[in-house]
Amino acid sequence: MRPALFLGSALVVVALDQASKGLVRTFMDRGETWPDGWPVRLQHVTNTGAAFGILKDQTGFLILTTFVGLFAIYLYYRYPPFDHLVAAIAIGMMLGGAVGNLVDRVRLGRVTDFIDFPLWPSFNVADSSVVVGIGVLLAGYALFAERPPAKADRGDAGADGG
Numbered sequence: 820m821r822p823a824l825f826l827g828s829a830l831v832v833v834a835l836d837q838a839s840k841g842l843v844r845t846f847m848d849r850g851e852t853w854p855d856g857w858p859v860r861l862q863h864v865t866n867t868g869a870a871f872g873i874l875k876d877q878t879g880f881l882i883l884t885t886f887v888g889l890f891a892i893y894l895y896y897r898y899p900p901f902d903h904l905v906a907a908i909a910i911g912m913m914l915g916g917a918v919g920n921l922v923d924r925v926r927l928g929r930v931t932d933f934i935d936f937p938l939w940p941s942f943n944v945a946d947s948s949v950v951v952g953i954g955v956l957l958a959g960y961a962l963f964a965e966r967p968p969a970k971a972d973r974g975d976a977g978a979d980g981g
Contacts, residue, residue, distance in 0.1 A: 824904055825896055825911040832915025836944040837922060840931040852935065862935035867928065872940065878928050885921045892917060900956075901964035909959060912952030919945030 847853065847863040854860055868875035892914045899906040920943075923930040932941035 821904060821907045824907040828908045828911030829915035829918065832912055832948040833919050836919030839944050840923065843933040844931055858937055860935050861933050862941055864932050864941045865929040866932055878924055882921065882924050885917055888917055900960050903959055903963040905959040905963065906956060909952045909955035912948045916945040916948035916952065
């Protein structure tokens, strides 16, 4: 069940990401915003860098670092911090997000972003998936990870007598 959840969540994220980006590229001109005057809107922008526009025009380097990240995600899947199905889904979401943006970088040389909040850089489904996956993994770790047994309060000062 764990491999199906991992790969299934990754495939769903890649499909939703690529479909949403394709719709934006098809129906919106670059720079176009819709609807006007709303606090959350669609805005067709592209990004040749990483998060928040850092490493602009470093596509080759970003593709290479994405492969390193994909390997790290795979290792995290193979050796999760806790054994629960939520970990497989969360790590799959991170994998899908990384692959979704990698597809854009390889095909187009830039990533299509379109979700626009005031005072925040535009982002896409892949970006959201990575962030939500990390949040779910952290919450899952806090809720489902095994904890070492608490030390019993024996009332003595320990073996050293101190």
